[in-house]
Amino acid sequence: MSSLRLLRSGARAIGGADALSGVHSAARRSIIDMSYSAHFMDFKGSSIPSTMRKLVVTTLSPNFREAVRAQTAAVPTPGDADLLVRNRFVGINASDINYSSGRYDPSVKPPFDAGFEGIGEVVGLGLSASSRHTVGDTVAYFGTGGAFAEYTVVPAKESVPVPAARPEFLTLPVSGATAYIALKRLGELAKGQTVLVTAAAGGTGQFAVQFAKRAGCHVIGTCSSDEKAGFLKSIGCDRPINYAAEDLAKTLRKEYPKGVDVVYESVGGGVMEVAVNSLANKGRLIVIGFISGYQSQSGIPPFRGDTLPVKLLQKSASMRGFFLPHFLSDYGEALSSMMQMFAEGKLVCEVDRGDLAPEGRFVGLESVFRAVDYMYAGKNVGKVVVEVAPPSASSSKL
Numbered sequence: 001m002s003s004l005r006l007l008r009s010g011a012r013a014i015g016g017a018d019a020l021s022g023v024h025s026a027a028r029r030s031i032i033d034m035s036y037s038a039h040f041m042d043f044k045g046s047s048i049p050s051t052m053r054k055l056v057v058t059t060l061s062p063n064f065r066e067a068v069r070a071q072t073a074a075v076p077t078p079g080d081a082d083l084l085v086r087n088r089f090v091g092i093n094a095s096d097i098n099y100s101s102g103r104y105d106p107s108v109k110p111p112f113d114a115g116f117e118g119i120g121e122v123v124g125l126g127l128s129a130s131s132r133h134t135v136g137d138t139v140a141y142f143g144t145g146g147a148f149a150e151y152t153v154v155p156a157k158e159s160v161p162v163p164a165a166r167p168e169f170l171t172l173p174v175s176g177a178t179a180y181i182a183l184k185r186l187g188e189l190a191k192g193q194t195v196l197v198t199a200a201a202g203g204t205g206q207f208a209v210q211f212a213k214r215a216g217c218h219v220i221g222t223c224s225s226d227e228k229a230g231f232l233k234s235i236g237c238d239r240p241i242n243y244a245a246e247d248l249a250k251t252l253r254k255e256y257p258k259g260v261d262v263v264y265e266s267v268g269g270g271v272m273e274v275a276v277n278s279l280a281n282k283g284r285l286i287v288i289g290f291i292s293g294y295q296s297q298s299g300i301p302p303f304r305g306d307t308l309p310v311k312l313l314q315k316s317a318s319m320r321g322f323f324l325p326h327f328l329s330d331y332g333e334a335l336s337s338m339m340q341m342f343a344e345g346k347l348v349c350e351v352d353r354g355d356l357a358p359e360g361r362f363v364g365l366e367s368v369f370r371a372v373d374y375m376y377a378g379k380n381v382g383k384v385v386v387e388v389a390p391p392s393a394s395s396s397k398l
């Protein structure tokens with residue numbers, strides 16, 4: 001099943017709880033509850049609340065605050081092959097506003113649940129899911145929809161066991177995996193080549209920088225502040241370019257007259273035009289995203305592409321699109337490899353929890369709104385992560 005279908009089905013499954021919107025009861029489920037006789041819903045004598053908070057897209061809009069509402073709903077019940085995860089942290093992605101504007105699947109109408117990825121503790125599960133998981137496991141997941149909630153139902157086969165609910169592990173399911181697989185499958189990186197990463201200090205950019213460096217490449221990274229440039233240096237970027245202080249096109253022309261071999265491109269519009277013009281002979285530009293257009297109605301930034309075929313032909317260069325859900329067969333290997341690198345101290349998984357944001361750290365589900373604003377203000381260094389709930393009292397691991 002593709003992740004897009006998973007996104008849709010997940011959104012529907014949890015969306016069914018909308019009937020209980022507005023219920024503010026703090027009632028707790030009884031531990032002996034026959035409606036859950038086929039499920040394992042209780043952990044070490046603890047109980048799961050009847051209701052929870054979640055973020056729901058109620059109006060299609062790229063303005064996240066306009067599109068999304070916080071609601072109270074029933075805590076969903078896992079199906080036979082599902083886990084019920086109590087979210088500890090959720091990840092913010094640039095595409096959260098593409099999702100809230102209905103660009104992922106125009107046939108899905110609001111209301112539907114927001115949020116792509118989370119990490120937390122399994123607090124309930126279906127009978128089949130219990131063959132691989134148990135209550136108290138810590139898992140990360142992405143792509144099921146509905147991560148922006150206190151509890152999320154996740155198909156067991158799409159969850160990844162992680163040693164602890166650390167926010168660093170949440171950098172890997174989307175941001176890390178995108179860089180790992182895109183560069184591996186489409187980059188054709190070779191030692192000594194030059195790689196340009198745009199939005200290099202962000203969630204996925206930080207990984208592209210590190211993987212290109214590991215492949216023996218010379219890495220250039222764009223960012224918008226000296227603080228980000230310092231971070232890029234610290235993770236091995238050879239030439240951070242703070243485009244707020246120096247002209248990107250001029251710098252590339254002057255310092256890289258032969259051009260760059262690979263571009264990991266996330267910004268689109270004028271930045272993509274500069275990147276195309278900077279390609280070396282046989283260069284590859286990987287289209288990862290075009291964030292500079294996401295806040296507009298169309299979602300697409302202006303791009304002057306009429307001479308693109310000429311430019312590509314003259315350099316035997318290519319542009320290649322990459323969308324993570326199309327590469328799920330590479331996913332398991334990518335995650336285990338990155339987890340191992342992290343465990344060995346060979347991969348920096350930088351997390352930005354909003355400590356320097358105007359209202360401070362992103363704590364509580366409703367700080368997702370602030371976290372999205374913060375990313376779109378270009379403030380983040382590393383992956384933006386929101387702490388939804390404190391560690392569970394029943395779990396000593398967390």
Ligand SMILES: NC(=O)c1ccc[n+]([C@@H]2O[C@H](COP(=O)([O-])OP(=O)(O)OC[C@H]3O[C@@H](n4cnc5c(N)ncnc54)[C@H](OP(=O)(O)O)[C@@H]3O)[C@@H](O)[C@H]2O)c1
Pocket residue numbers: 092093094095174175178199200201202203204205222223224225228266267287288289290291292293322323324325375376377378379380382383384
């Ligand atoms: N294809 C896929 O499967 C896939 C998967 C994951 C992510 N992505 C793409 O990867 C890109 C980065 O996503 P992310 O979630 O990792 O975000 P992120 O990089 O953590 O944050 C976004 C960063 O983009 C930069 N930026 C440049 N122009 C911007 C603009 N006009 N508005 C806002 N930010 C701008 C900012 O850094 P500076 O200020 O330093 O430039 C900002 O910090 C996006 O294009 C996203 O769609 C694609």
